[in-house]
Amino acid sequence: MSSPRRCLFLLIAVSLVVRLAWAATLETGQDEAYHFLYTVHPDWSYFDHPPMLRYVAQAGISTFGGWLHPLSLRFGFVLMFGGATWIMFTWTARWFGEWAGFYAALALNLSAYYTAAAGAFVLPDGPLLFFALLTMWRLSEALVASPGRLVPWLWVGLACAGAMLSKYHAVFLPLGALVYILVTPSARRNLLTPGPYFAADIGLLGLVPVLIWNAQHDWASFGFQTGRAVGGRLQIGGLAVMLFGPMALLLPWIWYSLIAALIGRLRSFRTITGIERLLICQALVPLVLFGVVSCTRPILPHWPLIGFLPLFPMLGADWAARSVREPIVVRRWLNFMTASVLLIAGAFVVQARFGLIQFPFRDPCIEISGWDSVGRELQERGLIDRPNTFLFTSHWFDSGQVAFAVRNRIPVTCYRQGDARGFAYWSRPEDWVGHDGILIDTDLRDDVNTIYAPYFREVDELPSIEMTRGGRPFRTVRLYLFRDQQRPFPFAYERTPK
Template sequence: MNAPRAASSPLASLSQEIAVRGALALIGLMLAWRLLLAAFVPLVPDEAYYALWAQGLSAGYVDHPPMIALFIRAGQEMLGDTPLGIRLFSVLAALPASWFVWRAAEELLEDKRAGALAAVLFNATIFGFLGLTLATPDAPLALFCAAMVWGAARLVRAPRPWLWLAMGLATGLAAQSKYSGIMLAGGFALAVLVLAPLRRQLLTPWPWLAGALALLVFLPNIAWNATHDWATLTKQGGRVTAHASFRPGFLPEFVGSQIALATPLIFLFAVLGLLPGRTAAMFRSGAGRALVFFLLFVPLAYFVVHALRARVEGNWVGFLYPLVAIAAAAGMLAPVGSGWLGRNLPGLARATLPLAFGLILALGLHALFVPTTLAGNKDAIVRMTRGWPQFAAEIDARRREIGATAILTNDYQMTAMLKRELPGVTVRQFDERQRYAFMDESEPLALPGPLLLVLSTYRSFNEIASVYGRADLGEVSRRFRDVTMPPVRLFRLDPVVSPPPRPGSSAP
């Protein structure tokens, strides 16, 4: 990097040595903060659901491929079926993911401080922090997509046969984490077709062997789907919105969610880092800068089209955050020039990490202690993590009061939390039975009565109406301090036929 560029950079006073030492210290502190939160913040319902997967390992599940189940099971083997055990490998994945982002930024950007800065920025985003703390498919997906970004960056600069194979392995593992990884692979495939350094490699066997290796790693999940009515592919494919009505209001919501999950200033510098002009010289080559665009283009094109018709959940885009961090590093390290940007960007660059870390600290403290409940049940942390033990105890008391042999539900999150809080009680979700194909459990409609039905207010129970007589037992709500969650309705179910219909038979 030449002297004029360093002199005009918003972070010109930051030496490479200080950047590396500071980055290692900050990543270490964030790892410790993740471990603390992972140990003491109660599980969210999705984590409890994925923890069920870990007790019945399979090549596939209805919702996602199996990688998160393997992560959870490995942690449980080390630390038991505890919140920290369940989350352990999601947290530890932050270290190799940070290494991949660091090295990818060094490959793509001229500034020698870029790798350290990009790794810290990745961890400092709300998604990068939480996504690699909670035990959800986003954690392994982020790890293996970071590996894909590193592999792609290396291949642009100096293609090697082993790098192609590493790229194929990372792609297969990303697809085994969440199908979103296939979109990043699509962006890389487009880059291979367009960028000359990569396109020339198509004349060698290595790109083709990489594709074959990715397919081989992904093959067990394809085979599982083939024997389970293509359940996961059908479910995830159902998110495609080609036949949904045009509702462009979801697009600004989508953009707003990414500003929040990236944190506002990191998002700003990521956008600046992708703009032509001032940041172009930050990239080692035009092919490297184009690679970042192509890797982002395919997934973001899909999400924009989706957002014109339906909601895009904020975490769906999280696998692109290694690229966001690299772009933000380019934006922060680029020369600012004169004018409005020259006057304001240095101050914004200096404020970026303090703001991001302040948000992460505040979010973590709120998750640990919930110092305020002013947001009521709109507070996602309160809504997902609090009040479950008392709620489950109240449900079980009602079950024992009517002498019910089991609890039926119609919500996978409710099922997972009640199974976790009431380990000695039979809990079954009576609908969506494909979700539990990995478990060796009896069909819920074959259970002897009486049963206690815990019915979410937004779901019907026509499926069991002809099998059981029912008595309305009123509503029960989960509570935390002064916050009351939406109620569930309780019913006593008694068989109206004897014996109950066999699994798979049609009710009269």
């Protein structure tokens, strides 16, 4: 029988090959293409996210010598997921044994969102996953294994700083640790030692770039993010997303195993101590908070997933125990889960590349298909090299797709009043006066002239572009040439009056 470490190395190697193939095959998604522009506009931070996203994306592009391709853009994120797998194994093995560590790492690789979106796409969730696991691992050393020692807290601070540089969700990591300290009498003595304060000071360094950018831009990022979580009135749609979104993203069997691990420990929370109590506190803080927020505000289904991360070590322990009692059942169950993930991933790639299935509703792969064909058509028509010209769309995500499709060889912006996202800070409205703008319209709107013509001298409709995948057209994109912009289009966010 193979050792758990050999199984781990095989898992990392196979997973790495599969996700590199995935990364090389698929076109960029709409968030990924938009995040590519972070590398084009280096800054302290960004409207949407902290700057770690740019560091990882730029590292991948630099590794490939500046070659712009979905593979080079995603490369650093693929490698970070391999590191996250190793951390999950090592952390879990430290407390529950090496087989538990392997099963926890395997479950992470079999959960759709982590192994695909966070593990192979250009999203802040990849770096957050890596640094969140590292933070929780070191917290378990500082709070449970070696309370009172200063060195573990140093690592907690460094890991937390990396998480803070990755995504705002990192704030739940110190909050979960604080809740554990407050509800665990034996852990409260940590508040009388310098370690937690030392770690907090280091961790806050990860917020310095974010604070600098926000101070320079009227705290726009903080206002945008808090506005998504505060206010609203009672509604059930968000709560449904909170309950069923993670089930779909993690896949039902992984979600069920994690929830079973959570409920099983909650039933005996008063009597459990040490690592399991810490893990439950780390999980409950974000899950409860997003549960409350979802009752009054719409949330995205992946937001609560940081609350499921601390449950993986306990899932690994549960699977390891069951593998001793029912080895054949567990082996068959793992084979089913592995085959399911590979089948889903393969079907997604085939649909994205060739569009074989005609959906009666919106194609789930439509936003990750066809933009390369748009870039090629713009190149063949000579529009990319047209002097004194820029491209624009009415959606920040379409503008990101256009920018990556043309490899940023022509300026691209977003003309949407009130929601231009980062484009509102990467240029000023007056920068485009005197230039010609080519509108790439995916909405096929009839009011294009009403919206944009007042800002230009004249407009001509150009021949449309048919997006293709697998050589077959599947979506129409209209083009309009707006000549000689006369006055600024107000896409910038309003500044706070002085």
